[in-house]
Structures are given as C-alpha cells and as structure tokens.
Amino acid sequence: MPDLVVTSRFVVPEAELSERFSRSSGPGGQGVNTTDSRVELSYDVARAPSVPEHLRERLLSRLAPRLADGVLTIAASEHRNQLANRRAARERLAQLLREASAPPPPKRRPTRPTRGSQERRLAGKKQRGEIKRGRAGRFD
Template sequence: MARMIRVTRHIALDESEIAESFIRASGPGGQNVNKLSTAVQLRFDARQSPSLPEEVRARLERLAGKRLTREGVIVITAQRHRTRERNREDALERLLALIRQAAERQAVRHPTRPTQASRRRRLEGKRRRSGVKNLRRDQIDRD
C-alpha cells in the first residue's frame, strides 16, 4: 500500500505518483563524486495526477516554469548535499513547497475610484503649486 504525502489540508499526494532516479552530481566533490550517484532527479506528472484540483494544477504548471516538460511532468534535481537521503528530502520538500504555493488562493484586487474629497484635494494642490510656479516667473514672461 502506497503512503500518502500530506501537502495541505485538502491535498495529499500518493507516494507512487512521484518517481525518483539517482544520477551523478556535477561540480566539486573529490573522488566521491565520480563513484556514487548521490544527486536525485524527482519526477511528478502534474497533468495526470488525480490528487490535484484543476485550478491548482493550472497554477502549478505556470509556477514550475522551465522545470515543466512538454508532457506536463515536473522535474526537480537536487544535488546540494553529499548523501542520497538528504538530496531526496531536499527534492521532495522543494516539490511540496511548489505545490503549496500553487494551492494558495491569490487575492483578487477590485479597482476602486478615488473619492470626491480626494479629487478635490488633489486639484487644489495642483492649483496651489501652479500659483507658486507662476510667482517665480519673471514679469516679462507673464506678458
């Protein structure tokens, strides 16, 4: 029986929806980097996942950016740490953070109009400023 991974109160992923493969990490690391495959590549098929509501799926695909393949699979590569286990945890946490961010509802901004009093104050300020600038002009310019 597959374990469920809790993402939010309403979303839980089946562990079988996430595929992991281990690859060799790039960069410095001495002889260890040439012998062991410690980096993890995590794959999650967002389009086919039955765990995600439609609106979360759409936001997730937008947020994933270059990590999303044409087929709708999110690929996360983790190689910060020296051990497989730490890299697995890191990749999974990054995936869950991405899904949590997609699950947040964005506040819709309703445009408002300025009040009549604020419009009056704005125009009065403009008139006052115009008068000050007018007084600074030379007498010749005013004619």
C-alpha cells in the same frame, strides 16, 4: 519515504513520484565521482490522480514554464549525500505545488487619489520647477 503533504487537502502519494539518481558536481572529493547523490524528482501534474480537479488547471497554468509534457521535475544536488538531496527535492516540490495551488489574490478595487495627495504632488512639481528655473542663467 512518506507521502508528500502539500496542504491539508492535497497529499501526493509516494507511488506518484519518480526519482532518478546521478552523479553530482561540486564538493565531495573523490567520492563525488562514484556516488549517485544527485536526485531528480518527477511528478506528473497533468495525469496524477491525487490532484483535485479544481486545482489541476491552476497548477498547469501556473507551472507551465517548468513543465515538460505535464511533468514537473525538480533536481537537487546541493548536499553530499543522496538522502539529504531526496529530502531537499521533496521539500522544494511541496513548496512549488503549495505556491501554485494557492487561490488567486482578491481583485484590487480602484481608488482615486485624495485631494491632499494631489495637492502635495503638484506642490512638489512646482518646487522642482523653481529649482530648475533657478539654474537657467547660471553658466552664461
């Protein structure tokens, strides 16, 4: 299979990925007992030479809950054949790396509520209080 393109500047070579195959659960009838269609795709984020240095720390911190000793593992078993599961695992890995390597969003600039929004809020609170005050003596 070809190299995994994450972004235009971040490509994971085929040699840095490792795959394991096993029997899958789910639909497939008798074939599911004999076919190794489940795919586990592993990528060593911590030690891979293809990861740009400026991205490595970001990837490691954002993917920390999913990493085991710096290795990211994706399992795919939703399809009935191995090739489709290999493609699904690669697409999922690329998507995860794409999201984790995205730059952080810009900082929020704090703003103050406008006078009009404050007045509307207080008017709503007054109206709600009037409704509740009207209920006070109804069930004596």
